[in-house]
Amino acid sequence: MKALVSIITVNYNGLRDTCEMIDSFRNHETYPHYEIIVVDNGSRLPEAEEIQERYRGNLVPDGSLSGSPASDNPIPFPPVKVVRNINNGFAGGNNAGLKAAGGDYLFFINNDTLIKEPVLDALVRRMECDPQRNGGVSPMLKFAACPDILQYAGFTPLSSLTLRNTSIGFMQQDGPRFRTPCETASLHGAAMMVSRQALQDAGPMSEIYFLFYEELDWSAQLRKAGYRLWYEPAAVVYHKESMTAKRGSPMREFYLSRARVLFARRNLRGIRKYLSCTYLCILVAPKKAAVYLLHGQGTLAKATLCGTYRGMFVQYR
Template identity: 40%
Template sequence: MAERERVDSVPLISLITINYNQAAVTCELLESTRRLNYPRFEIIVVDNASVEDPTERIAKGNYPNVKVVVSPENLGFSGGNNLGMQYAQGDYFFFLNNDTEVTPDLLDQLLKPFQANPRVGIVCPKIRFYFHPTIIQYAGYHPLNPYTGRTWSIGLGETDQGQYDQGGPTDFAHGAAMMASRRAVEEGGAMDESFFLYYEELDWSMQIQRAGFQIYYQPSALIYHKESISVGKASPMKVYYHTRNRLLFMRRNVGGFPLYVFILYYFCFALTKAVLLYAVKGQIAYLRSLTKAVVWHFKNKIRRPAKAVFPSVVTVS
């Protein structure tokens, strides 16, 4: 009875992760959640229209309290997470890349900033590279340069020697692991689904902060990310979304004189440099992606953030 009362007294946390043709990787994450000390959590796996439905494979793993939501179409990062929230019952939503692995007290440590300050809206752990476990990927974010549209994570590539063990507000969350309160999402709105890939967590961070909430870096919470320590291989799709979404992010979040300077800088320097590079290398597909990304902005209006709406009861078959 005492144990049941202890469990019921703590907030329910909904872990939300997206699977896309990586059932084995997703199951490794689910396996790692067995080591979590926190007594009350559920897991929502959103499958983004994978070739093979992972439901049966996940069910065979007998992982704790998992719901699988299969989307008939690929909704991207933001759309998949928004769908996951619709099925989540938690007081907090913990968005996790499926290529991460958790540590035992991760959830307990992530909750502490919320409990200390009601204006904290999103909390991110320290992130290290899984295959280089002493190397930092994220220890908060540097402020955005409004004239170039650039920012980067603090500590990236550095050996963790405790130099970033002081927690506090930061400018942006990291999409690999970020916990948001239900209140912050309800007041700040869901993720904008037009991003699909890249820049969506930066945009959402700005959106949540405009609603009056803080983004918080919590170094006592630790997670490992299986992303490569080197820059990922380029592809026409990656070039398209990076180009399109950098412009989209700036148009949604920066205005006035800084936006005009950014546009001048981007088209006269950054974009021109990319065009020349791809032309010299004969990468025609990349040039087409750049063109397509820019043309998109002439055809589409910028959507303003939408409020999130959550059902009080959800039944998952």
């Protein structure tokens, strides 16, 4: 029997997107042994109940598993398990889904994605090429609004100073040069498969970030545990994320600024850690805040500074 794959997605006021993602798997996925787990992260409307009713899912209150196993259900698709959770961020939602997951492989996928052809078999085959060393894999990601344009074909390593990286192939047309599987510095949070063994060795995603850098931190932990991470172009996922730059919001600026400093504190060592934190706190944050102030965007300036310095002094495990 094929290994069980647990597909885990987080829903937050996104019922339509979540249902379209589930339907795309039911319409196109041919892998014979998978389950879908939806974590509702405190949506304002009763979306957990709607998903449960629509897909005959087992409702899992507060992250604890209940209900009959999928194999007892006579419908041709496995039921969707629904977990009700408070909104404790991207990592917290995915970690809640882990409690209901029984798979040998965990496929974390954003609810605003779609597939148009099978993806699980190619991802599992990549993992099983070397199951002792391959810890995670991400598929090719394309923009749903322009399906010939790439969003992700692997990541370059993060700069140890700026803590920025580059998404290989971003905004470029798909072509032969992006069709070769290769190791990647980091998995993509919109779609990433991790083995159960790698999860046990590296631990779950850290919940200290709330937003941003969770998958980069987790990729760093997986690599520290001795695992290789892969980009697999034989599997393609379409992401509804906008192709244009997102406009700043105070919440985005706060959490992004905070996350970069937290990542440096958690993952860098020695002089690299000192230099990165100094660069982010003394140079980047004040300069960015000054630019916002010059454009009359005081709330964004405040969010940038508060996020940076909270990142420096917040306690974490």
